[in-house]
Amino acid sequence: MRKEKKNMRILNVWTHMRRSPYQTLAAVVTMFLTMLLAGLFFLATIFSSLVLQYFEGKPQITVFFADKATVTDADSLKKTLESTGKVASLKYVSKDDALAIYRQQNKNDPLLLEMVTADILPASLEVSATDPNYLRDLDPIIRKAQGVEEVVFQKDVVDSLLRWTHAVRWVGGILVGLLSLNSILIVMTIIGMKIALKKDEIEILKLVGASPWYIQTPFIVEGGLYGTLGAIVSWMIIMGVMLWLRPMLMGFLGMIPLISTIFGSLTTWAFAGVAGGFLLFLGLVGFLLGSIGSFVALSRYLKF
Amino acid sequence: MIRFDNVSKQFSGHTSALSDITVEIKDGEFVFLIGPSGAGKTTFLRLLIRDTVSTKGVIHIDDWNISTLPSSKIYLLRRKVGTVFQDFKLLTDRTVFENVALGLEILGKNSKDISTRVLDVIELVGLADKRNSFPLQLSAGEMQRTGIARAIVGGPSILLADEPTGNLDPQTSWDILDILKEIQKIGTTIIMATHNVNVVNELKRRTITLNKGRIVRDEEKGKYHVTIHEKGKKEHADS
Numbered sequence: 001m002r003k004e005k006k007n008m009r010i011l012n013v014w015t016h017m018r019r020s021p022y023q024t025l026a027a028v029v030t031m032f033l034t035m036l037l038a039g040l041f042f043l044a045t046i047f048s049s050l051v052l053q054y055f056e057g058k059p060q061i062t063v064f065f066a067d068k069a070t071v072t073d074a075d076s077l078k079k080t081l082e083s084t085g086k087v088a089s090l091k092y093v094s095k096d097d098a099l100a101i102y103r104q105q106n107k108n109d110p111l112l113l114e115m116v117t118a119d120i121l122p123a124s125l126e127v128s129a130t131d132p133n134y135l136r137d138l139d140p141i142i143r144k145a146q147g148v149e150e151v152v153f154q155k156d157v158v159d160s161l162l163r164w165t166h167a168v169r170w171v172g173g174i175l176v177g178l179l180s181l182n183s184i185l186i187v188m189t190i191i192g193m194k195i196a197l198k199k200d201e202i203e204i205l206k207l208v209g210a211s212p213w214y215i216q217t218p219f220i221v222e223g224g225l226y227g228t229l230g231a232i233v234s235w236m237i238i239m240g241v242m243l244w245l246r247p248m249l250m251g252f253l254g255m256i257p258l259i260s261t262i263f264g265s266l267t268t269w270a271f272a273g274v275a276g277g278f279l280l281f282l283g284l285v286g287f288l289l290g291s292i293g294s295f296v297a298l299s300r301y302l303k304f
Numbered sequence: 305m306i307r308f309d310n311v312s313k314q315f316s317g318h319t320s321a322l323s324d325i326t327v328e329i330k331d332g333e334f335v336f337l338i339g340p341s342g343a344g345k346t347t348f349l350r351l352l353i354r355d356t357v358s359t360k361g362v363i364h365i366d367d368w369n370i371s372t373l374p375s376s377k378i379y380l381l382r383r384k385v386g387t388v389f390q391d392f393k394l395l396t397d398r399t400v401f402e403n404v405a406l407g408l409e410i411l412g413k414n415s416k417d418i419s420t421r422v423l424d425v426i427e428l429v430g431l432a433d434k435r436n437s438f439p440l441q442l443s444a445g446e447m448q449r450t451g452i453a454r455a456i457v458g459g460p461s462i463l464l465a466d467e468p469t470g471n472l473d474p475q476t477s478w479d480i481l482d483i484l485k486e487i488q489k490i491g492t493t494i495i496m497a498t499h500n501v502n503v504v505n506e507l508k509r510r511t512i513t514l515n516k517g518r519i520v521r522d523e524e525k526g527k528y529h530v531t532i533h534e535k536g537k538k539e540h541a542d543s
Contacts, residue, residue, distance in 0.1 A: 204393050207353070208454065209382035210410040304375050 013221045016194070023190045024226070027290075030186045031230025034179040035286050039238045039278070041172030047253065048165040054256045055158050059091070059126035060135060061142065062152045067122070069147025074125055077145040081127060084141070086134035091126040098123065105255050108264055122149065180289055183230075187223045187293025188300070195219065195301045202302065212304045219302075220294045227290030231282040239275060305330055306352065306462065306493070311361030313347050313517075321347040323517040325361070329495065331461070334488045336504050337497040338528055339514035345497035348514065349464045352495070353385050354378045365462070383411065386455030390467035392447040394439040400426065400450050401435040407457040425453045429483055445476035449483065456487055463487060465496040469503065477503060504528040 017024045065074060074092050081087045093101070098121040106112045127142070129135050135153065142151055195202065205215050242249070246263055253259045262270050306329040313322040322344045329335055337345045350356045351363055354370055362371050370381055386407075394403050401422055408418045426435050429449040439447055448468055455463055465484065469477035481503055488494050498504065504511055504526065511526020512519055521529070 200393075201395055204395060205406075205410070206379070207355070207382060207387060207389075207393065208407055208410060209379045209458070211379045212376065214410050304378070 013218050013225065016218070017222060017225065020190075020194070023193065027183075027187055027190050027223075027226035028229045028233070030179075030183050031227045031286055031290060032233045033230075034176070034183045034289065035227075035231040035234035035282055036237060037172075037179055038176045038285065039234050039282050041168070041176055042281075043238070043242075043278075044168050044172065045165070047259070048161065048168060050256050050258055051253065052158065052161050052165060055154055055161060058154050059089070059128050060132065060154050061127040061129075061138065062154070063125040063127065063142055063145075063148055064122045064150040064152070065124065065147045066149040067119075069123065069149075071123075073145070073147035074123065077125060077142065077148070080141060080145065081138065084134075084138065086129055086131070086137060087127060088130045089126075089128045093124045093126065095119070095121050095123050105260075109250075183227070183289050184293040184296065187226055187290050188297040190226075191219050191223055191294045191297035192301045194222070195297060206304070216298050216302070219298055220291050223290035223292075223294030223297075224287040225290065226293075227286030227288070228283050229286075230290075231286030232279070235279045235282050238278075305364075305366060306495075307364040308351075309362045309364070311351065311358045311363055313344075313351065313356065314359045320517050322351075322358075322514075325517075325519060327512065327519060327522065329493060331493055332488065332491050334485070334494045334507075334509045335496070336507075336509055336511040336526065337495060337514065338499070338504060338511055338526075339520075341499075342516075343514040344517040345514055346466055347517075349387070349466050349495065349497055352462070352464055353382050353387055379410075383458055384460055385462045385464060386458065386460035388448070388451050388455050388463065388465040388468045390470040392439070392451045394447060394450055394454075396439050399436050399438055400431055400442070400446075400453075403439070403450055404453045404457050407454045411458055421457060422453075425457045428486065429453045430479075443476075444471050445473075445479060448472060448476075448480055452480070452483055452487075456492070460492065462493045462495070465494065465498075467497055467499065469498065469500050474502070481507065501528040 063077070071092075071094075078090050078092065081090060095118040099116070099118040102116055102121060103113055127138065129138060132155070135155065139151070139153075142148060202215055242263075243266070246266075249259070250263055254264075261268075262274050265271070308325045308327045311322060311325040312320070314320050325344075325348070337348060339345055347356065351358055352365070352370070354373060358371055362369055364370070365381070365384065368381070373381060395406070398406070404422045404425060405418050408421060413421075423432075423435070426432055429452055431446060431449050431453065434442060434446055437446075439450065442450065448471075452465075452468070463484070468484075469480055472480065477500060484494055484496065485507075505528055508525040508527075511521070511523050511528070513521035513523075513526070513529065
């Protein structure tokens, strides 16, 4: 019975929202934009963290050999590096090993597998120093070695990624913060107008002994619903974009195990769990933002 | 029991609405509050539901000092003290049933209890056949009955009525008085502010007369002593 009564009150809130469609639309659209941007920056932050983790977990230097280089060239470089006493680990990845890794990473895409053979993949040597400061000493030794075509320092990649990630976080944080403030102000204005319109009803409720909570709840729920509706729409758009970009995402970030597990197949529990969790997260943040707007309006326009 | 101890109320601009009021009203009493316009009757009632706060003195309802009641607890006082208004104060988008049910919804009662109790009270005030009507479809008397039903549905121990017959014709006024008498019979204390000379003189209940914010008379079986000023106004209205 109690549940039934609460449902009735929620229905009343819904009726109030429908009675002022333009105000509702304004609030939902503003919330949608905020949640869309918040959702996109949230995902960008997650993805960039995963990419960072991936590169941080890789060897500090990867030495790629030219096609004409022989195994002897690689062995010679290994010995030279070991003799410095500054190397913690060394791993030689032959052309065949590289192909095996490539096949493992692209096992779900037969077209990509058909196009690549061991000949076009370079052999490489993965080097980790005992101390990152030694990398500067090892660099000239590696570059002078026979058969070396390219040297990739993961530190450079990670530093570059870190700079981008920080920039994305700052810009995203400021934009989301400003839009959140805007959403709160819009919900506050709309709820403030509704409080003014219902002044007589609120006065009667107070006089007959309704508790502050009883009077305030519908307004808080209404603000929260604006946020939740905006969040649901933004989730649908973000998921649509993600599905559309999925092949590209897998191409760029497929080597990261977590991304490959989630986006490898859309029929897995992993994908459903992440999509559902993301909806829940956006919905909760939207509800919270809308409720804050209502709270501010109530504390400003409704005195007990 | 209601007790006013040296209560004064001054509004801004130094208008004194009540001055040094000391009075006691026992449980289950039916008290008329009379006096000319501006005498302080409405302020007296407003103080009892903390719609306004006394400038001086203390007001007790049973053991409760309502002068110091925090704002967040005022709703508890208003559940104990039902109020009937001259202008009815009904929600126009709700039916008679829904308006009366409001008094129980705010208490968190379940639908079944609300339905049973509301139908009983609607029956008591003689509105059974109008329960699905909206306020704008009702006569003034019916609206006032709805207001009374809403005020008593939660079972308050005190019922305040501020000019409940002010907008009603004589016959309807008597119908409302009959309902109030019935409510008193179940032990509810009733304080009714009125200008209705006939009602006060006929019922012969305790009558507190206020003038310029002071109690000028407090009689057990009081009468409405019409002042020359009021008499003139009444004659003018009759003509």
